[in-house]
Each structure stands twice: as structure tokens, then as C-alpha cells.
Amino acid sequence: MVDILDDPYQTLGVARDASAKDIRAAYRKLAKQHHPDLNPGSKTSEERFKAISVANELLSDVEKRAKFDRGEIDAAGQEHAPRPSYREYADAEGGRRYTGSARGESFSDIFGGMFDDGHHPSGPRHGRDEHYTLATEFLDAIIGATRRLVLPDGRSLDVKIPAGTRDGQILRLRGQGQSGGPGGINGDALIEIHVRPHGFFQRNGQDIDLELPVTLHEATLGGMVEIPTPAGTVRMRVPPQSDSGTKLRLRGRGVPAHGALPAGDLHATLRVVLGKPDPALEEFLRGWTPESPANPRSAMETKS
Template structure:
């Protein structure tokens, strides 16, 4: 079965920008991701189709060649004379039959004609199809929130049972696709191998949330530390650190830990970690209850 029109698969028009294509892909890849649709064959096939369509349309050169009719929806070359997308029959012979040596209106093919004809099928003495790049393969990979923040190496198992190590760059986002050059199908007639296209799903974390390169967490502190101040151990993606809690802190107070957010990658700097304090009283002891009964606060705010 031939691949569907990539524009129809992603639900975009031919005039869609590359940003429109990327947004449409991320939305559909998340909707049909195997982790969210276990044992759903329809969703699995749709996920594959979405990845294949994005592979073609996200590559400006491939997209232009598809729009010109030079390659099909699978990225394979279209051979002149076989109708391309939607055409049919032989269109490569400009003058129909040529008169043969014996003459006559219905003369035989000449040797050149036969050579051209067999050459189309890759046989005989005619022109042969040149080397072609192998097909790309699509995979899905789930990574933990901390691996996405700090970077890591994950392993996926291929259909043939072999394993492939995938380097996860720090700061990768949910739905982002990684391309591993040469890890797809083998090329044809000495052509280069295709690529492995890996769609990454980032699992949520119970402690942290993310906005860009910055991370956020809520930290419970006891009443004494909040009132008098003090040192407190704070969990961060790169390990626990000591943080000073200012005296007189209240619930909702936000403190910043520089450089403890999403780790740097390339030209992108490291992010920060923002800690929101939440006062946790717990069960008051007798001394605290006695103090509060005789205490009249100066303000009631």
C-alpha cells in the first residue's frame, strides 16, 4: 500500500510554514503515541504515517522535490514514463513505434527502443536506476523527566532484536524527534542507508515542572525555619544542595537556585531552579499552643 499524501496526514495545506508543520506533527505524534494507545493497531499505523509525513515535509529539500513530483510520499524517486502520482501508462516514448528494418506501418521496435524499455525496468543493456538511499525507520522512546533535563543515553530494541544506543541531549522536549543518520534501511545499489527517526516522549515528574530552561518545585518547610530562617536541603536534578531560608518567609515565597535548571547544551545556557516555599506546621506541641493562646499579633494580615 502506497503512503498517503503527507499534507493530508498532518492536516496542513501546501502553503503551510515549517512551523505549522512542526506544530501539527507534535500534536498528532502525541495523540497517536504507542505509550498512550497500548495495543491499538490503528493508532500505531497512524503514528507511523505521521512520522513518515513529517520526515518528508520537515526536510525543505524533500518537500520541494515532492511538490514538483520528483519523489513520492515515501521519498522514493518517481521514474518518468510511469505516470507519477496519479498518472498511468507509458509516456516516455515521443514518437510511438519506429519502423523496423522491414518497413511497414507497424514495424518492429528498433534496438535502441528495446534498450530504453528494458532500461526502465533495470534490466537489459539500457539505463539502470542509480543508487538510492534506503528508507527511514520510525521509533518511539520514553525518557524520564530528569534524563530530559540532564541528558542521558537510552537504548531501544530494533525489530531484528539488535539494540541501538540513543544519546538524549539535555533539554529535549516532549514530542521532539531525533534523527540518527544511517540507522535506517540499507540503501539500494550501493546507496546510503536511511535514517532512524526517534520520537521522544518525556514522562512527567512528581517534583518538578518546566518552563523553557527553568524548573520549578514546591518545598515544605517547618514553622520555626520559616520564622527564624535557617539552612535547608533542597532536592535538585543534579543532586541535593543547601539553601538558606530567609527569616520571616511565608508560604508562596519564591527562591532561586542559579544553574540548577535544564543543563546547558550547545549555545544554550543552563537554566535556573525556582523553589516556592510552603509552610508546614504539623502537629503543634503544648509549648506552641500555650504561646499562641497568649499571643496577640501586631497585624492580622
């Protein structure tokens, strides 16, 4: 039985007047988080994913959404086709068909002693791994930094936070855990990175989102503006007639390239700011007749 919230808008975390695009984006974000094959074994994710799918199915269908809004059907008013689950196969022994990689790598580094050649790991004693957390500033995690971590025993570790580090990522410092004793091997220090939120940057995978305030003048006539990016300020041209909500993309100005991932982009969403009252502007608007008057709310008018 799927535990469906009564309100599909709430399930997807969108407003009741959300556009189809917003709904799609919210669904995709949540689906990535809770897809059962990306969270094998998690009952919570499975239930959440079902609820998200049901909510999306309802809200992405204009007719069904209207019916729900009018109270004609409830949140569970749909028959939801059961999806064929890859997990059922992958979790069974038959899942070995897609073991590790095409080259058949195994986990001999972990399970070698038990699974691959049958002999028990003997030899040097291993010290235990120690777990720590380290809070970092948003930009340090984006562009990389070295931070000193003072351990409870008074030692201090210089932790190199690589560019592109994510919140919750765990860095391993080899040999910095508990001592393995004479002739033994030291354990590792495992450091979980907590990234503090930033005042105006938001990370979205490799991309960074930013809301950029612009003046009425800049939005209407266009012009050069300075946009903050993690790597410093960049000048960019705002095209004329750029409304609130217009998105500008600065290619390669998001999270820098790291590992196999290419650099992300910076997405600036414009927000027109009127600023302080301006008598001249008010005077002008009073005497102004638009060339082609339009009602921006025409799409909201009801027919009844």
C-alpha cells in the same frame, strides 16, 4: 466567528479568585502555545488564540472582570479589535522578503533537486526512515543519558539523549533506518522522546519549578535548607519571614546549558508545613498577642 467559552476563567484555566499575576502568567503560557504565527496554518490554534486573548482582555481589566463576576456582561461582552496578522503576508509569495535568514539560506538540502538546479535526484537508492518512540525519565531528559532501544527486528540501538531534551523531541540516528540495498544509502531512525513526569520537578522552558515544603520555624526565623536540583542537592538560606508562596531562585540550577541556550534557573516556591500537633506551640499561641494584628483576608472583604 470566535468560539468563546462561556467562562473566561475556564478558557485560561485559572481559578475564579486567581490574582492578576496568575491570570497574566496563564495567558502568556497559553498564548505562547497557540500564537498563530508560531502555528501557521493551524485553524485550531488560531481559534484558541482568539478565545485566550478575549478571556485575557476581560480578566486583566479589573472593572470588566468585576462586571463579569457580577453577571453584568458575558464572556464575549467586548469588542475585540482585529489584530493585524503577520501570517497573511508571510504565507503569501510576498513573504519571501523574510526568507530563511538574512543570509538567504535555502532548503536546498530538501528541495535542491526540484527548485534550485532543476535536475532530478538520481543515483543511489535511499532506504526509508523508520519511526520509533522512547520513554525516558524526567531527569535523564534534563541532564542527558544513553538508553538502549530494542527494535522490532531484534536489533538494538544506543540512543544518546542529549541534555535538555524536551517531551516530543525527535532524535535522528543517521543510517539506522531501512536499508537502501546494495550501493544504496540507509534511511534514518527517527526517535520521538516521551519524557515521564517527575514527582516534584516541573520543567518550564529552561527553568525548573519546585514546591519546597518548609517548617514554621524555617519560614519564620530563616535557616539553611537542602534543596534537590537535577544535578544534586544544594544548600540554600531561606530568609527570615518567608511566607508560603515565596519564590527562591537558584541561578543556573535548572536545565543545563545545551546548544545555544544558557542554563536555566531552579525556582523553589515555599510551602509552610505545620507538621504534627505540638502542645508547646499551641500553648504558646494561646498566650500570644501579635505585636501588630493584621487580617490577611482584608482584601477579600466586600463593601456591601
